[in-house]
Amino acid sequence: MTQRTSRNTFLPMALIGTIVVALATAFAWVAGIIGPHRQSGGDIVNALEANAGGAHAGYRRAHAKGLCFSGSFTTNGAGLALSPASMFQPGTYPVIGRFSLGGGNPLATDGRNVFHAMALRLTAPDGQEWRMAMDHTPIFPVADPAAFQALQVASTPDPKTGKPDPARMKTYLAQHPETAAFQAYIAKAPLPASFATAIYYSINAFRFTNGAGTTHLVRWQIIPEATGPDLDKNTLASLPRDALFQEMVARTAKGPSRWHLQLVVANPGDVTNNATIAWTDPHRVIDAGTLTVSAVGPEEAGQCRDLNFDPTVLPRGIAISDDPLLAARSKVYSTSFTRRAGEHPGPSAIGKDMHP
Amino acid sequence: MSRPDRTHFAPLLRVIHWTMALLVLAMLFIGVGMVSTTGPAYVSLLALHRPLGIAILLLALVRLAIRLGTGAPPLPDDLPKPQKLAAKGSHGLLYAAMIGMPLIGWAMLSAADDRVSLSPSLALPAIMPHDLMLYWWLRQAHTVIGVAFFLLILLHLAAALMHGLIRRDGVWQSMTFGKIPGKRD
Incomplete structure (x- = not known):
């Protein structure tokens, strides 16, 4: 009787074991624990941290030094030609944003990493949101995340020199x-002496679908009303530590x-999945509204510090393109956000200036 | 809670059980898959993950109400007491995870001031204040409980198959649509 039972149970037991092991193996493979290496958000954030001389606890892992702002976006409805997004309906919508410079060190000197950036969150009364993270260059140095990581590794300062x-x-x-x-562009492009006189670009193309169901690929740019001098690239090293941020506070x-x-709006031949390639020929351009920045404040007092300006958070009628x-960006911003959320941030350099 | 007059769980409960079995397993694979990559799959999987999580939450609440209202068939008399306790305890934990995981996900996004978007024009309201440290704890809990949930499902599946293939005591059939061996329906 006992022998008969054990013979009868061997096959079912083997079947059950096989099912459980197969599921567990598939789970580990999907999670990236086994199988070929898959680039994770952590891989890129680690490269950013190493490039900045280590993690700066509590701060963004890129564009660490920043200033919060608030204001509004006013539109006459011209953007509705491309998307029915709520913030294209004629009206005025609240905005929270952040000016920043490049690099992962929140205490760096402004002259070291003059790479102006603007992050924005537009909110509509029905709850739709549009988050943007823009740089003052119309193109990006890399086309895909693998190259981005390789560039971070290659440009990491040697501790000796x-x-x-x-x-x-x-x-x-x-x-x-x-x-x-990108290098050729940076070499000849002027560096604005103020956050307020810089153009900010969407970097990537996005897919806009209007009320009639017509889809266009779109890059956008935020053009300043103010004009002003450019920085002398030869004397950047002698800029006071927080010169650019203090200028914006005073202004x-x-x-x-x-x-x-x-x-x-993209022309028929434009490349829409590669941010290293500029759109050069004349284009159809729609002025969709005016951004007004009316107040600035240090990150530790403003609302921008605790937001993730994930550029894939988009309103109705705007979607991501097939730009990899x-x-x-969405994944890496999220990884950086989660890491810093569990740490205790201090004030950035400009915050120390404003609240000594 | 067990109902001696039952041989099967309520028919609707059985339908929801097997629907949720597929959805929850898909959800756990989507979850660990999306956080593992910087590739295009990240955005598409994330867009699936949030509405699917809310669907699971709603199904789990309906299921809990049916389960409380209709009860469960009794476990076999010859099942050792520790196994009966393990069965009841693990079922309680499975219900807690089915309801808790979507709520933690929703709460964690609220604490980060992110939306649970069900569609481009429909987002759920926040259920937690915007607080980064709170977000961090909820985010850790979402991972740890997610992995524990998967292991619990493996255990549950192995135990159910033992009942169905080895003990053949009617427990497997109580959640399927087959006849109970040795009993008249």
Whole structure:
């Protein structure tokens, strides 16, 4: 009787074991624990942290040094030609945003990393949101997340010299010729002396679908009303630590700054899935509204610090394109956000200036 | 809670059980898959994850109400007491996870001031204040409980198959649509 039972149970037991092990193995494979290496958000955030000389606890892992702002977005409805997004309905909508410079060090000197950036969150009364994270360059140095990580690694300062190893950078550039266009642009483009006189670009293309169901691919740019001098690239090192941020604080105390949101519609031959390639020929441009920045404040007092300006949070009628950077930006921002959420941030350099 | 007059769980409960079995397993795979990658799948899986989580929450609440209202068939008399306790305890934990995981996900997004978007123009309201440290704890809990939920499901599946293939005591059939061996329906 006992023998008969054990013979009868062997096959069912083996079947049950096989099912459980197969499910557990599939789970581990999907999670990326086993199988070929898959680039995770953590891989890129680790590279950013190393590039900044280690993690700065409590701060964003990129564009760490920033200033919060608030204001409004006023539109006459011209954007409805491309999307029925609620914030394109004629009216005025509240905005929270953040000016920042490049790099992962919140205490860096402004002259070291002049790479103006603007993050925005537009909110409509029905709850729709549009989050943006824009840079003052119309193109990006890399086209995909693997190249982004490689560039961060290659440009990490050598602890001995404090500068990136030229040999590593040369190897990177040989493998990534797409970065050359960005380098050429940066070499000749002027550096605005104020956050208020810089143009900010969407970097990636997005898919706009209007009320009639017609889809256009769109990049956008935020064009300042104010004009002003550019920085002397030869004397950046001598800029006071928080010169650019203090200029914006002083300017805003005197009055608001304004920009125009221009929607640039792709021409038939434009590349829409590669942010290293500029759109050069004349384009259809729609002025969708005016951004007014009326108040600024340090991150520890403003509402912008605790937000994730994930550029894939989009209102109705706007969706991501097939640019591979967009999914990666969303994932990496989220990883950086989660890491800093569990830490205790201090004030950034500009925050220390404003509240000594 | 057990009802001696029952041989099966209520028919609607059985339908919801097997629907949810598929949905919850899909959800756990989507969850660990999406957080593992910077590829395009991240955005598409995330867009599935949030509405699916809310669907699971609603189904679990309906299921809990049916379960409380209709009861469960008794476990076999010859099942050792520790196994009976393990069965009841694990079922309680499975219900807690089915309801708790979507709520933690929703609460965690609220604490981050992010939306649970069911569609581009429909988002759920926040159920927690915007607080980064709270977000961090809820985010950790979402991962730890998610993995524990998957392990519990494996255990539940193995136990159910033992009843169905080895003990053949009617427990497997109580959640399926087959006849109970040795009993008249």
